[in-house]
Amino acid sequence: MIDFSASVKNDAFRRPGGRCECMREHADLPAPHHGHRSQRSFTKRGNWHALYKIPLDAGGGNSLGNCEIVCEKCYELAGSKGK
Numbered sequence: 001m002i003d004f005s006a007s008v009k010n011d012a013f014r015r016p017g018g019r020c021e022c023m024r025e026h027a028d029l030p031a032p033h034h035g036h037r038s039q040r041s042f043t044k045r046g047n048w049h050a051l052y053k054i055p056l057d058a059g060g061g062n063s064l065g066n067c068e069i070v071c072e073k074c075y076e077l078a079g080s081k082g083k
Contacts (some may be wrong), residue, residue: 004062009050012067018042022074042071049075 004012015021020042042048050067054060070078 004050004067008062008064008067011043011064014052015064018070020048020074022070022078024044024074024078047072049079050066051075056073064079 048071049068051070053058053066053068056062060066
C-alpha cells in the first residue's frame with residue numbers, strides 16, 4: 001500500500017487544528033460521536049493516524065482530500081485502514 005506523502009499528512013494534520021476528524025458511525029457510537037467538533041486533541045508527534053476516506057482499492061487516492069486525521073480510538077474502530 002502506498003502511504004500518504006509527508007506533505008499531505010502535514011497539511012491534513014493542520015486542517016482540523018489537532019482534533020479528530022472522524023465522522024464514521026461505529027457499532028456502538030452514533031455519528032458524529034465526537035459531536036460537531038472533537039474534543040480529542042493531539043500533538044504533531046502524538047497519537048493520531050492518517051486514514052483514507054475512500055480506500056485505494058475502491059478508487060481513492062493519496063490526495064489531501066482523501067486523507068482524514070483520526071484519534072487512536074477511531075483508528076481502532078475503523079479497522080486500522082490507512083496510515
